Amino acid sequence: MIRSLRLRLMLAGALLAVLFMLGLLPALQKAFSLALQESIEQRLASDVTTLISAARIENGRLQMPSVLPDEQFNLPDGGLLGYIYDRNGALVWRSRATAEENINYQPRYDGRGTEFAHIRQADGEEFFVYDVEVKLLGGRSAAYSIVALQPVREYQKIISVLRKDLFLGFGAALIALLFLLWIGMTWGLRALRQLSRELDEVEAGNRDGLSEEHPxxxxxxxxxxxxxxxxxxxxxxxxxxxxxxxxxxxxxxxxxxxxxxxxxxxxxxxxxxxxxxxxxxxxxxxxxxxxxxxxSLRKSGLVRHRVELQPLLDSLCSTLDKVYRDKQVAVSFTIPAQSYVPIEQGALLEMLGNLLENAYRLCLSQVHVSLAWSEDGLELCVEDDGPGVPADQRARILQRGERLDRQNPGQGIGLAVVKDIIESYDAQLTLEQSSLGGAAFRIRFKNT
Known part of the structure; x- marks a missing residue:
């Protein structure tokens, strides 16, 4: 599932742009094709007009000059294919460029006047044909079909180049459009980014509420x-x-x-x-x-607190060192510099105060506090080298009023308070065997 709003909008915009261009491309190709065919028809009509203006009727027979006004008709490789047929379909004249062409075309002298058609030869070669029926030449009665042809391969070559240019042009236009969409959406979603920044400041406790400067x-x-x-x-x-x-x-x-x-x-x-x-x-x-x-130590619903751990530990341990000065407890830390815990300061003070007081009271001489990051989140651990807790008793002592130590005063609610605080922050408390030999209380905060 795509969780980015900008990416969703970009994908939707890109899809609509691609669909629009895919629908527009055939329409443009069709329009260019029709325009090109119309241009070919006009050119062939001009060629036929040249032939008609040069034709003469003498003694009832068609006479064509040896040199036509359009020089392309006079060259063998000029490419202008011109034919003149009588009303019976017999070929009476052909241009020099047709010498190497074997075109099987039979005009229909049926009174339609003008015809623009597309024919295919037996060898697969295709031609555009412009056929004009003429009844008067030079003011005299006549009956001829004057025909001009052009190979379709030239048209297909132009269409192929045009199609390639269209694909390249549309591809470049799509890239430019997506770039502009990205810029436009980045600008349009700026208000949401500002709102997100203000919410971060609210969660961090740097502001009391959201501003009114929003869309x-x-x-x-x-x-x-x-x-x-x-x-x-x-x-x-x-x-x-x-x-x-x-x-x-x-x-x-x-x-x-x-x-x-x-x-x-x-x-x-x-x-x-x-x-x-x-x-x-x-x-x-x-x-x-x-x-x-x-x-009083419940987590706020919207405000996310972060407390630096080391200064708070130094303060707690300094106080406990004075209380348990006769034991000479050696406290060690494995905590990265400037490490923060996602919990309210009062709650963290109460939680660590209970755990460290238990560790000082029950240890022989060592207490260790560590903080480490993992893929799942943050893990805070308080360990000691005391007698530890039997595996079958670990769940019981986390209940309110349950204690294993009966030699010291208390009602067994310290660990229950710790558990309530941890659960209110969606964290997890586990009690394990410490590498020092005693108990290890591990608190795991999930990534948020």
Missing amino acids: RELLRLTNSLNRLLRHERHQRERYRHSLDDLAHSLKTPLAVLQSVSETIALRPQDIEQARILQTQIERMSQQIGYQLQRA
């Missing part, structure tokens, strides 16, 4: 897209405000409950109840954070 036919489309962009932007703002209000409204009750639990924990007989209360408060805080992250 009238595209204004309805651009206005609809601008309304959609404004609606999406307002909706995202409402989501953020609502989430901020929710987080603020829940912060105070949770703080009060936390304070109450700490007060209860001061009484030895209530330590167990205080621990249970604190655990549930922590669980509530994490679940609220999880739901807020799911709602």
Whole structure:
């Protein structure tokens, strides 16, 4: 399927041009052929007129001068074929050029006056014939058929050359027409290219909407897209405000409950109840954070984000190095210079923060982050040299609330957040065995 609009229009225009020329070519050939035959007829009529003006009747017999006014009749190789027949069809005179021609022609003296015909000889040779019936010569009664002939091969040679010239001319005209069509369509589709550039700028976040400087036919489309962009932007703002209000409204009750639990924990007989209360408060805080992250880190429908990876990794690893400074984790990177990831910065920060925190917490001493391009898209990988994840447990720990590490606090929602973020960007998360010995989390972004 041809996906280029300009190429489609070019092919359609080329097809119409070829069909038009194929229909016009036979018509032109026919017109030239008729014009050439008319020219031949006029020439033969002129030759016959020359013969008639030179003929005389003396003593009831036809007399022709030895030298005719047209010199071509006087030359053996002059090419003018002239014959005179009596009313009975008997040949009474022939021009010198007919000496080497053996033409079998029988005139019909039937009172039609003038006839222009096309005859074929037994040997396949063809001739144009102009036959004039004459009843008066020099003011005297006479009955003769005066005939002039021309070989058809000369006509066919001219037609052949003309046909070749027409094909060459039409071919050159078609190439010139296609070139002009290409220029015209390039100019005509400039508005679509401008619209495409503006959409790229919108996706990259460099502009808020499309301009009004477009042809009238595209204004309805651009206005609809601008309304959609404004609606999406307002909706995202409402989501953020609502989430901020929710987080603020829940912060105070949770703080009060936390304070109450700490007060209860001061009484030895209530330590167990205080621990249970604190655990549930922590669980509530994490679940609220999880739901807020799911709602706020969704990919925009129209705006395509790109974030440089290395600076963000440096910032995260710097923070985690301080948190896990006792482990002395060695972090390495395999990332091309100025590499960008097609994801919103907040979402990328949340996703990598969870993956790197897991890697720092579970590794022995090494963490490796790599980024590579493939035919299918972009692959981001976070690996460690920790205990890894058994193959039969890899799918389970990606579910919300599932954890293998029971020694550290948490509710097992970090990887669920990561999975939700990745799926919202039409990417794929897989958990494999790392070459370092631990777990390898691979994120594959498709080409767009």
